[in-house]
Amino acid sequence: MAAIAAAPFVGPFLLVSLILCFGTTVREVAPDGRSIIVTQDQFDGDAVHIYTEFDAFHYRWYREAPELSGPRTISSENCHLESSGEGLVLSCGAGTVTIHSDQRPAG
Numbered sequence: 755m756a757a758i759a760a761a762p763f764v765g766p767f768l769l770v771s772l773i774l775c776f777g778t779t780v781r782e783v784a785p786d787g788r789s790i791i792v793t794q795d796q797f798d799g800d801a802v803h804i805y806t807e808f809d810a811f812h813y814r815w816y817r818e819a820p821e822l823s824g825p826r827t828i829s830s831e832n833c834h835l836e837s838s839g840e841g842l843v844l845s846c847g848a849g850t851v852t853i854h855s856d857q858r859p860a861g
Contacts, residue, residue: 782835822849
């Protein structure tokens with residue numbers, strides 16, 4: 755019975771485990787307390803995704819960030835997150851991404 759109750763949680767747990775094992779994940783916090791999560795694949799670094807805060811316990815996919823992709827990992831680029839009015843500005847090495855809090859992709 756316990757296995758049946760735990761079954762819906764096994765899939766998401768394994769998915770998150772795979773993401774964390776085979777990629778780089780960085781959480782950045784702005785001076786005002788807002789935060790984002792940035793993930794990058796570990797193979798060639800061409801897939802970078804940004805997740806913004808959804809509520810106190812969850813993040814929501816915001817968009818892909820090809821301007822941050824490349825062979826250098828986001829964890830070695832000394833990323834910084836700054837507040838800019840209603841939005842956020844993420845700087846990683848030579849790449850910069852502006853995150854507008856009022857514009858979330860559909861989905």
